[in-house]
Amino acid sequence: MATDKHEHLETVLETHRMTHVQNLVDKFKEKRNEVKQALANHYGSDIYYPFDSGSFKKHTAINTKFDLDVVVPFKKDSFDTLDKMFDSLNDFLDDEYGEIATIRKQKVSIGIIFDEDDDGDVINLDIVPGRELNKDQYSADNKLNLFVYSKYGLFSSSTYIQTNIQAQIDHIKAKENERKIIRLLKIWNNNDGKEYKSFLLELFTIKAFDKEDISGNIWEKLEKVMEYIKDNATKDGFKLIDPGNSNNDLMDTLESWGKTNLSNRMETIIERINSNSDNIKSYFPTNKDFEDDDKSSSSVGYGIKTGGTAYSTPPKNERFG
């Protein structure tokens, strides 16, 4: 029997909801808060209070692969150079957590991978240090300079990147339709070797919704976004501007062959799913661990929407008669 594409994608989203791993999420958050407090205690007035970012903050997290991101905004005068800031944070985290976690330098962050706990859970945190661009202006402009650890590829000639993480968070705020498509593309990407940056897929999706009429059920929306990626990935002059830095075009993170490859992949996926709806299951798999828990597409039981927060808040004003 043919697969109902819309229903399947709803199940995919449902089985990848973070609330399925709420206990683990709570552990992550507890550790994150502990680290934030330790950073605040150690750096004192050299920093603004650390804040949360990443897929959790953007509500695009999926339960198969996630970490929590914390941004530490350092004041302009805290360090002479960005690499000293990066090294200082690395050393502090190593001193503080080195015996119970692996601390490693990453492209723009310091990763903390805590040792497995008694439940077998491993907590990952990414701590992103940034130095305010303009002295005493961070609270007003949110602009930060991030150190780019030179071991990593595309930025090897550059040692810093200017960004506005708050603007990146705001860019996806209150865009629930876009978030669902982003989650689906992340699920596909993670299932397919994680070749593309999540941020690239996020910006592609938001731009598709912005430029095209993306409507219909969840499959129809996903198909239109994939068509938009297929049509534009290789187009000359097509840009995906980072909302945190107008000079940063995410398309530059892809080489020419990477753009062609992405376009071709989208075309193949659309064609194969439209020729046989069962193929949708290989590109967008459900998370088998939580299939039994799925009540969203069932006609029995109370239903929970896919993605989003763990609890609801009622809409502002309602009238009853």
Place this chain on the structure above:
Amino acid sequence: MKLHNKHRNVELIINQELLEKISQLGIDHYPNEFGGFLIGKYSDDYNTLFITDYILPKSYKGSRSLFERSAKGTKSLFSKLFKIKKEIYVGEWHTHPNGSTRYSDIDLRAMINIESSPSVNIKNPVLLILSVSEKKLNQATFYIYENKKLIPYE
């Protein structure tokens, strides 16, 4: 009190004392309509909803045939309830003074809005309608929302 909804094969459980407290609030506002938010939690298999509490709106307007409530200023309460007690917003309640517990078109529209709101992550919010007179509760009916329909519990 345990109620059953055949359509989705789900149960709703509410303590009699809590229902009486909610009813009394409705009676106190007679002859105007009054209402608020319902708080609860689902069983692990999502087949049972336990109504555990209510929250009153901080601002509202009530007349004999209309109740309008605002959720302004309640966000932190819902957040705290979830963090501390793992209890969540599960629906709405309001009174029909001297009326039946049949839902109105306005009630259905409100529930459609609620379910489709991005801030609401439940697909089947419940609606409690209380028929009240000056001194007593006449009847109370719970409805489950599904696909733009309200279906009563029995």
